[in-house]
């Protein structure tokens with residue numbers, strides 16, 4: 001018996017807890033998504049993805065304190081070490097920083113903290129903006145009837161995995177964040193959606209060791225240990241259950257079906273020789289074959305969208321699965337939020353695929369090459385040290401070439417509806433000095449606000465509003481002031497986009513004060529504002545109310561996220577409901 005009630009409508013249905021980043025973003029914009037997950041939350045406590053990279057942390061920092069919290073529970077990885085394990089001649093062959101500082105991140109390291117913790121922190125964050133929020137654990141996506149009208153509501157059938165109870169939900173948008181074996185993707189095959197690519201016939205095993213004991217000196221860094229027996233990647237972890245822990249990632253000789261934890265353990269210990277390594281328990285492990293695949297299209301009729309592993313699968317070698325899913329979710333969510341609020345045309349949703357498909361393709365290529373390098377290195381004989389130097393240099397060269405991508409610093413979106421500039425297609429638009437590239441990430445600068453000299457980090461807390469920065473050059477010496485005042489008048493016109501949404505200008509200097517402040521002077525020591533720091537910022541304060549398409553309760557007023565810490569970070573985080 002399938003039942004439907006009025007409560008079963010939501011603007012956005014997210015299938016898979018991995019879409020929590022979407023829920024977080026939407027909740028801040030006043031939209032109340034429904035999140036279902038086929039698994040029970042207990043099964044999400046351990047294992048799976050294990051690290052946040054700089055760009056994901058940067059985006060998450062705009063959500064207030066969640067990164068601080070995760071940092072309190074995770075482990076910062078600043079270094080990489082490479083080792084030749086060869087009996088008497090065992091040696092460290094290289095030591096490098098995880099990410100070079102010139103990438104210009106506040107957090108220029110990888111933070112290892114397991115997916116279960118990240119999910120819990122995100123759930124708490126959504127709850128702060130959407131009180132009755134709950135992930136509907138143990139509910140799986142079964143089927144869907146897509147609306148014939150563009151972004152009209154679709155009917156979705158879901159099933160309780162334990163009781164078999166069926167329910168029907170109606171949603172305007174459905175987001176498939178249901179992982180590598182996505183059921184939504186299977187459903188979408190009738191629209192021509194498929195996963196393209198192939199498997200590399202290599203089996204890898206990942207194993208989380210809790211209560212680690214070892215005399216190897218580099219287990220606080222990410223280490224690659226290579227011996228004639230094989231290669232093991234050691235990833236230092238957050239303490240698990242209060243104990244020092246690490247993740248081991250190794251290539252196995254057996255097929256995925258035949259792989260056992262015992263085989264993996266024996267191999268790890270062999271590779272570690274002459275060092276010792278042991279642990280109290282393995283609390284999670286998994287064996288997998290590596291496949292680099294990518295979805296043929298990211299959306300069905302602009303109503304169903306795919307994010308994360310549902311649209312690309314690859315090895316965990318570069319630690320990018322969760323990070324890519326986080327960035328995709330954020331990209332899609334703010335656009336969906338604006339469309340649902342009537343602030344943007346639905347066409348901007350197509351930029352999601354235009355922007356993210358290329359990034360995923362790069363990821364797939366990079367991962368393939370990385371897996372090939374590891375597999376190739378494996379075959380070479382350890383006795384030949386000239387050869388060893390060669391493969392190490394291959395790995396180094398590769399990693400040096402890919403640091404920026406791994407960190408999330410090198411992404412430049414192509415020209416779309418949102419990144420259009422006055423230049424030719426495929427040509428990055430650069431503004432100012434140093435270059436601000438349209439479609440690329442903005443660096444974490446602090447600027448001085450002209451009206452009151454307050455230093456303002458340009459990455460302000462995210463709440464769905466835009467901050468417009470005007471980099472107008474040297475105010476006193478050119479006609480920048482006049483242009484600013486013209487713009488000010490333009491913005492304040494009754495029919496401007498700003499006034500249409502009932503916004504208010506904050507921190508606006510009165511024209512008289514502004515003029516006095518910027519009185520042209522040829523005497524440099526009379527300048528009040530240091531050269532090169534001029535900035536005028538408009539901050540619009542109100543979020544328009546939702547449009548007719550929004551059926552959920554209205555938010556009476558929108559408050560900025562408080563920066564108060566909720567709860568002190570603990571060394572080990574117990575996940576409870």
Ligand SMILES: Cc1cc2nc3c(=O)[nH]c(=O)nc-3n(C[C@H](O)[C@H](O)[C@H](O)COP(=O)(O)OP(=O)(O)OC[C@H]3O[C@@H](n4cnc5c(N)ncnc54)[C@H](O)[C@@H]3O)c2cc1C
Pocket residue numbers: 015016017018019036037038039047048049050051115139140141142177178179180181182183184206286307308309310316319320321322323325
């Ligand atoms: C066994 C395993 C091991 C992994 N190991 C690593 C690793 O070592 N390092 C690393 O970086 N990444 C790893 N990952 C990948 C990492 O978890 C993902 O890349 C990351 O979480 C982003 O992917 P995702 O959220 O799209 O998918 P997932 O994390 O797989 O999440 C998909 C979610 O959807 C739910 N779901 C599935 N089907 C349905 C359905 N029909 N209805 C409702 N919900 C559904 C699942 O329960 C799950 O919670 C691993 C993933 C798995 C499954």
Ligand SMILES: *[C@@H]1O[C@H](CO)[C@@H](O)[C@H](O)[C@H]1NC(C)=O
Pocket residue numbers: 145146147148153154155
């Ligand atoms: C969804 O279900 C409702 C009620 O049963 C029905 O009126 C509507 O046509 C259905 N929509 C689609 C897209 O099938």
Ligand SMILES: *[C@@H]1O[C@H](CO)[C@@H](O)[C@H](O)[C@H]1NC(C)=O
Pocket residue numbers: 523524525526
């Ligand atoms: C420039 O301004 C300073 C401070 O007002 C003053 O002391 C100085 O004499 C001025 N110089 C010239 C060349 O006017």
